[in-house]
Structures are given as structure tokens and as C-alpha cells.
Amino acid sequence: MKDLVKRYGLMLTSYMVVASLVWIVLLVILPYFMMVNYSFRPNLVAADIGGPLDHYTIDNYITLFQNQVHFHVFLNTIWGGALVTFICLCVCYPIAYHLAKVATPQRAAFLLLLLVIPFWINEILRTFAWFIILAYQGPLNAFLKFFHIIDKPIRYLSGNGAVMVGMVYAFILFMVFPIYNAMESLDKNQVEAARDLGAPTWRIHWRVVIPHAKPGIAVGCIMTFMLAVSSYAVPSILGSTNSRWFTEIIYQWFFEGQNWPQGSAYAFILLLLCIIFILVMMRVFKVGLTDIAK
Amino acid sequence: MARSPFGFPLQLSGCNSYQGADYRIAMSQDIQLDRVTMRFGDFVAVKDVSLTIHAGEFFSFLGPSGCGKTTILRMVSGFNEPSEGVIRIGGQDMAGIGPNKRPTALIFQNLALFPLMTVWENIAFGLEVRGVPKAKRRKRAEELLDLIALSGAAEKRVSELSGGQRQRVAIARALAVEPKVMLLDEPLSALDLKLRQHMRAELRAIQRRTGVTFIYITHDQGEALTMSDRVAVMSQGVIQQISKSAEIYNDPATPFVATFVGENNVFRGQVKAVDGDWATIETGHGQLRGRNRNGVKVGETALLFARPERLNLVNGDAGAEMNRLDLTLGHVDFEGSFANLFLRSGDSQAGEQAGRGVIMQMSNDGGLPRLVPGEKLPVGFAAEDAVILADGPLAAH
Ligand SMILES: Nc1ncnc2c1ncn2[C@@H]1O[C@H](COP(=O)(O)OP(=O)(O)OP(=O)(O)O)[C@@H](O)[C@H]1O
Ligand SMILES: [Mg+2]
Numbered sequence: 001m002k003d004l005v006k007r008y009g010l011m012l013t014s015y016m017v018v019a020s021l022v023w024i025v026l027l028v029i030l031p032y033f034m035m036v037n038y039s040f041r042p043n044l045v046a047a048d049i050g051g052p053l054d055h056y057t058i059d060n061y062i063t064l065f066q067n068q069v070h071f072h073v074f075l076n077t078i079w080g081g082a083l084v085t086f087i088c089l090c091v092c093y094p095i096a097y098h099l100a101k102v103a104t105p106q107r108a109a110f111l112l113l114l115l116v117i118p119f120w121i122n123e124i125l126r127t128f129a130w131f132i133i134l135a136y137q138g139p140l141n142a143f144l145k146f147f148h149i150i151d152k153p154i155r156y157l158s159g160n161g162a163v164m165v166g167m168v169y170a171f172i173l174f175m176v177f178p179i180y181n182a183m184e185s186l187d188k189n190q191v192e193a194a195r196d197l198g199a200p201t202w203r204i205h206w207r208v209v210i211p212h213a214k215p216g217i218a219v220g221c222i223m224t225f226m227l228a229v230s231s232y233a234v235p236s237i238l239g240s241t242n243s244r245w246f247t248e249i250i251y252q253w254f255f256e257g258q259n260w261p262q263g264s265a266y267a268f269i270l271l272l273l274c275i276i277f278i279l280v281m282m283r284v285f286k287v288g289l290t291d292i293a294k
Numbered sequence: 295m296a297r298s299p300f301g302f303p304l305q306l307s308g309c310n311s312y313q314g315a316d317y318r319i320a321m322s323q324d325i326q327l328d329r330v331t332m333r334f335g336d337f338v339a340v341k342d343v344s345l346t347i348h349a350g351e352f353f354s355f356l357g358p359s360g361c362g363k364t365t366i367l368r369m370v371s372g373f374n375e376p377s378e379g380v381i382r383i384g385g386q387d388m389a390g391i392g393p394n395k396r397p398t399a400l401i402f403q404n405l406a407l408f409p410l411m412t413v414w415e416n417i418a419f420g421l422e423v424r425g426v427p428k429a430k431r432r433k434r435a436e437e438l439l440d441l442i443a444l445s446g447a448a449e450k451r452v453s454e455l456s457g458g459q460r461q462r463v464a465i466a467r468a469l470a471v472e473p474k475v476m477l478l479d480e481p482l483s484a485l486d487l488k489l490r491q492h493m494r495a496e497l498r499a500i501q502r503r504t505g506v507t508f509i510y511i512t513h514d515q516g517e518a519l520t521m522s523d524r525v526a527v528m529s530q531g532v533i534q535q536i537s538k539s540a541e542i543y544n545d546p547a548t549p550f551v552a553t554f555v556g557e558n559n560v561f562r563g564q565v566k567a568v569d570g571d572w573a574t575i576e577t578g579h580g581q582l583r584g585r586n587r588n589g590v591k592v593g594e595t596a597l598l599f600a601r602p603e604r605l606n607l608v609n610g611d612a613g614a615e616m617n618r619l620d621l622t623l624g625h626v627d628f629e630g631s632f633a634n635l636f637l638r639s640g641d642s643q644a645g646e647q648a649g650r651g652v653i654m655q656m657s658n659d660g661g662l663p664r665l666v667p668g669e670k671l672p673v674g675f676a677a678e679d680a681v682i683l684a685d686g687p688l689a690a691h
Binding site: 189195196203 | 371372373392393394395398399400402403404406407408410411419420422423424467468471
């Protein structure tokens, strides 16, 4: 603090401190606090608020475990999120490696541009594009039929498949960039040294590249998982009745059920889930918070 | 156990326990480059190189930065395929054989140790790749750590080692796979002077003991001359000369070698006469005589090279076989055991025809006279101490 005062003067320092405090309190702590507060109270009509019925309870949390359907959707969301993360990792690792260590700088820049361009388009539009591609009468089925790969159109949009595809596509960049970043700093000579000592490609990756890229992989997985489980647009557009997403239920509580406390409790459970996932990933990849922050 | 001056035991008792193997790696092999050319686009990095490196030899490539040394090494190790020509190891054509399948081990310019592995895992990586069980790997790593005098460091991280220790770990890691050929790409360039000189001796000792063929790359002539059995001097992708160290210095084959290796005085002139192995050229200093190494012919432009330490002060009549220059002393650099005298032509700028003044080295044996700058000094050198070569590019200084 003293350093800051010395560097920027008292006025500027106090302004910066106050501004950041206001930002944190007003925009970060307060909303969360209100959400937590809501989640522990019953859903009451305006007249009863502050009355004898207004007491703290964990009923809203228990609801999830008592409601078979909701709990099933919750588990389905975790499973789906994990699957999206895994598929994303499988797709993005080779891309990131190619960009960081194989392609020439010009080529890498060009490929990165190709990767980024679709993301200049709104997420809803992109998802609708997939909706059109995967439709029963859509171009993908037409294409496959034309080349006699299938004889009957496939119903992609029932079940989880389309949601997976849409999400993997939507979150590719969030997986590619952290891994790419981590791999960039890998000395190419190490890859060559491993090869020179006789290592086949898989072992080079297992022993040299992956250990080096671990923090990037962890960050990519965390971001992808969090975005996947908290995604609303993709499952609501590409999902079907038997592939509902937990966010859709939260939405229902808030805006259809008008039950904010219940919705808050569910939202908070989702947040907890994400935190648990982060902790698990940190364990699995043996990386610390500082590694991730990098 | 006797300790060598290099800091590690020379008698390797206890090391032979590994299946009776000692460090002498069986059957190192000849390496043959046959008309090898390497192009990157239009740029020719290595041009028509043919040479044979013998089994068990310590062979160096010496040349300025960018002359294609690393490119040659990468072709031998298999990271680059030559654009033209054939590389053979032990008589076998290496075309299409990847770096992980060749009997070579490369030590990188920056070592490229694995920072996330311990020292012993680094050394044993090549064995891990070959499916050697862990206990055996560990044992072999310990033996090699013994060889490089780093016995206690098995569990350390690479980052905890000093520069010289890392250097040795890189060598052990390469030796662990029992290569027939070790390729070293300026491995000492990152070390400070003291350590570099120490490691020279160590490398040489390790090479002698293992009997592995070493191909060593450097732009440091001291390194190349002290360590190598033979040296190849390169310039702009072309091999200039392949000889023993002393020959490279005493009997340079091209003007580039004459000026790149050590100091040399250069005199340019027309060839006046050729008799047998000798030639005489007409220079700004008058006629000078020297060995006609490559057979220049009368009328050609040629260069005469004479080492500063071969120049002497002459008083009065020197022998008729002496070349004689009448010079003026510019200044003296006193270096301790010897002094460098910088000399100019007495009358005109004739002496600087080749762009350089004349340097003479005098040993400080008490006879170093009281020299006064501006003083006229008659200097001479014997014809057998001078080499005459056809005109050609000199090394940039
Ligand atoms: N992959 C490549 N693509 C294009 N040009 C290259 C490539 N590798 C090397 N070169 C060029 O070939 C020439 C020789 O390079 P090389 O690395 O063999 O030099 P070097 O003798 O090892 O130099 P240094 O002592 O600086 O390491 C250089 O001019 C370099 O620019
Ligand atoms: Mg090099």
C-alpha cells in the first residue's frame, strides 16, 4: 500500500482502492451474498416477508435430492459436461500441439485466425447453424444419403449427441488457447532430444509434452467444464426433452416458477459443483492455483 | 580409486557389475558423407560435402556462425534429410531412417535436458524407451552418474545443477543408449571460460574411455584444435580442409583456413617464379618466397601467409633464404610471456595492400629490446615458414 502511495500519490491511490472495493463489493460479493441469502429462505408472497414464516431453512437444497427428475438432470449435466470436456481435450490437444510446435509461425497465425473467425458470430446464431445442419431434413443427412453412407436419415437432435457436438464446437477455443499457451514455452529441442533417444511419438507426448502442458490442460478442462455445465443456449436449442440441462431447470425456477429462492439454491449447487471440479482437476494434474493463474 | 585431474575416477571399479559391461561401447562405426548437399529453399546451407569419419575418432567441424555445422549434425542424426547425397553409418545408408532409429545420440546446443524429470530419470530416459525395467534403469543411471562424478545427484532436479553438471548429465543421458556416434553441437558455448577449458579435458577423457566416435561442432578454434584427432574447417557450407590440428595450423589449404585459424600475416602479389615446391611473389614489400602448397602458376595473383611468431628481427645480413621486410614499428602490445609488435611499411602504405598491417610476435626471453614506436625495424622470416596460396576469400575478423 505504501509503495502504491509512493508511486501514484495519495489521491490516485485512494481512488484506485475505493474503485476496486466498490467493484468487488457491489458487483461480486453483494449479488452472491443475496443469492446465498435467498437460497436459504422459503418462497413467500410479499406480505409474509419479514413475518413469522420467514426463517432460514435448507429445504431449497433438499428439493434437488427429493425430486427424481431434477436430480437425474443434474447427474446428466455433470456427465455431459465431463464428456464435452473430454472430447474437447481430445480434439484440441493435437490442434494446440500443431499450432505451437509443428506449424510455421505464419501458418499458425493463419490457422488461429480460421479458428477464431467463427467466434465473431453470436453464439446463438452458431448454435442455430448446427441446428440446421443436424436437422432431420438437414444438409448432413442429405449429404450422407447422397453418398450412400446411410439409407435413412438419422435423428441427431433427439438425445445428447447434438448437445455434445454443439458444445464441443462452442468451447474449442477455451480449450485450445490455454494448451497452446502452455505448449508454446516448450523447448522444441526437448521433443527432438526425446526422439533422438529413441522415443516413439506417444511416449514423447506422455513424458515430455503433456507434463509440460499440464497447467494449460488443467485450465482448459476447468474452463470448458464450467462453460459446459452452465451453458444455456446450446442445450435449449439443440437439446431434446430427454436431454435437459440443469441450467434449464434453474431458468424454470426463476422465470417460470417465479421461485427465486429455489432457483438460487440450484444455482448455488451448480457453483459448488464447479468449485469441486476445479479442486479435483488441481488434484489430478497436481497443479497449484498459481500455475493456473499463469 | 584413483582420481583423475578431471574430477572423476578413471578406474571404474564397481561399474563393471552391469552385465559385465564396461564403458567401452562395442563397435563404434565409420560415418561417411558422400556428396551431401542441403538446401533450404534456394539457400544452400551445406554444399557437396564428402568425408569419412573413422570409428572411435574425435572429429570436429570448425567454422564461423551460420556456415552449416548444425545442419550437418542434424543430417547425421536424422532430423534433416539431405537434399542430395548419401550418409552412411557403418556402411549402411541412413536415408529414411528416423532419428529415433539411428545409432547416434545428439547433444544439443542448449542441452535440452528434461526439466520435469529428476537427474536419474533424464539419464535413464533412453532405457525407459527401450523397455528396460525400472530397477535396472536406476542401476545403470547410478553407474553413469558415477562416470560423470555426480553420484549424489540422482534425485535432484536439473534446475538444481550447475552449468557444468548439466553438461555432464547431458553426456550421460546420451551415453546411456550406447550410441555408436555421439554428436555434440557446441556443447560448451554456454559455459564460462574456466569451466569450458575444464570440460574440454573431460569430454576428451570420456571419449577416450568409451571409445565412441565423437563428432564435435564448434566455432572456437581452441576447442577444435585441442580436443580433436582431426578437424574439418568449414565456410559457407563448403569444407575447406580436413586435417590433423597441427596441420590445420601449420599447413592451411585455403586463404580462409589460414586466416580463420590463428593469426596470420597476409601479403598479396603476382607470382614471379615457381621452382619445384617453392614460389616467389612480387609484393609491396618486394619479392617474397614461400612454399607453393597448391601449385600456383607464374602470373597468377597469390597470397603469402606468415605466422606472427615466425617473424624475427634481423640485423644486417640475414641468410639469403630469408624474406626481408623493412618496416616501422607502430605500437607494442605487451602480453606477458610475449609481445605483439604492430608494424607498418617504412615508406608507403604498400604493406597494407591486403588490408592488414604486419604483426610480429616476440617471446619475452630477456632479449626483447627496448622498442620505440616509429623506429625502423628490419623483419625477416624463412621461406619454409611461409605458405603461398592462390588468391581467395579470407576469414572475416
Ligand atoms: N530450417 C532451416 N530453414 C532455412 N534455413 C536454415 C534452416 N536451418 C538452417 N538454415 C540456414 O542454414 C545456414 C546454416 O545454419 P546452421 O544452423 O547449420 O549454422 P551453424 O554453422 O550451426 O551456425 P551457429 O554456429 O550459429 O550455430 C544458416 O544460414 C541458416 O540460416
Ligand atoms: Mg549451430
